[in-house]
């Protein structure tokens with residue numbers, strides 16, 4: 001009897017140890033495998049040495065990011081509104097962008113970090129890798145004497161604007177991100193939502209030398225630096241409290257131009273293309289994408305000829321499958337996921353840079369902008 005119990009206990013112990021071993025080996029193989037796949041994929045990324053078009057000059061750079069804006073999001077928007085082309089499609093060059101992060105399918109933090117710093121990291125990090133700060137695009141532009149602006153249709157502590165203007169281990173550290181942004185010395189921040197949170201930072205915002213603005217009419221060229229938060233950014237019929245992105249970008253371009261003789265860097269995010277796609281709300285998504293496209297039009301209209309503009313996305317959201325439907329046939333059921341996918345996204349760019357390959361990586365975008373900002377390219 002006694003020895004039977006002991007045998008059973010011994011047997012259970014062996015099983016437990018075996019399970020623990022299998023689990024450990026499984027985790028090791030998974031992590032190693034992910035790393036192996038990542039290294040293979042990353043090894044195909046080619047570096048790009050920027051070549052400018054003959055006679056072209058680049059003083060200013062504008063990067064526009066449609067969060068979650070996959071290739072079929074563009075097609076569905078045209079189908080819904082009966083448009084032949086979007087404005088962004090009329091830009092001189094276009095191609096595809098790979099978006100994977102060190103984790104695999106990227107989140108907005110790792111994607112924006114890649115677009116901003118040129119370094120692929122694990123999902124969740126904000127311009128930090130292994131506890132070390134990665135130089136953001138905004139910091140590089142400041143180093144080269146440029147004025148810097150960061151615009152999003154959502155909260156400024158969101159992963160995309162944060163990765164161009166702050167450092168944090170994790171994207172959820174909104175307090176750290178806000179303080180990091182206030183220490184940046186950047187000239188212009190414009191975002192929306194979470195007004196009560198930002199009201200609690202009003203003292204810190206002013207102490208950092210920013211005018212704190214909540215209404216469009218209060219955006220002033222006489223401000224030294226501006227930190228603006230609206231209750232919402234509208235897709236149409238904008239108001240003083242809820243202006244439209246296309247009007248905001250026009251102000252931003254003129255404001256940044258007036259702040260430096262050395263040009264400016266401006267990042268503009270359309271955040272809700274992703275958010276509407278997470279909720280599989282296709283009508284909300286197409287409205288957001290159309291408003292983002294109108295902002296691209298406004299940027300191209302307002303910016304001077306020596307301004308390089310590139311429009312892209314950080315990743316695809318919602319596994320959207322579109323097959324030429326129009327009008328009301330464009331339904332929420334065209335979405336096949338509530339999350340991000342690893343699908344390539346599009347890029348559209350002005351004529352200044354002549355040698356972008358048809359397929360690039362998100363880290364190439366950072367590299368191209370960094371060469372243009374620092375002036376280290378072949379004229």
Ligand SMILES: [Zn+2]
Nearest residue numbers: 068108274317
């Ligand atoms: Zn997302």
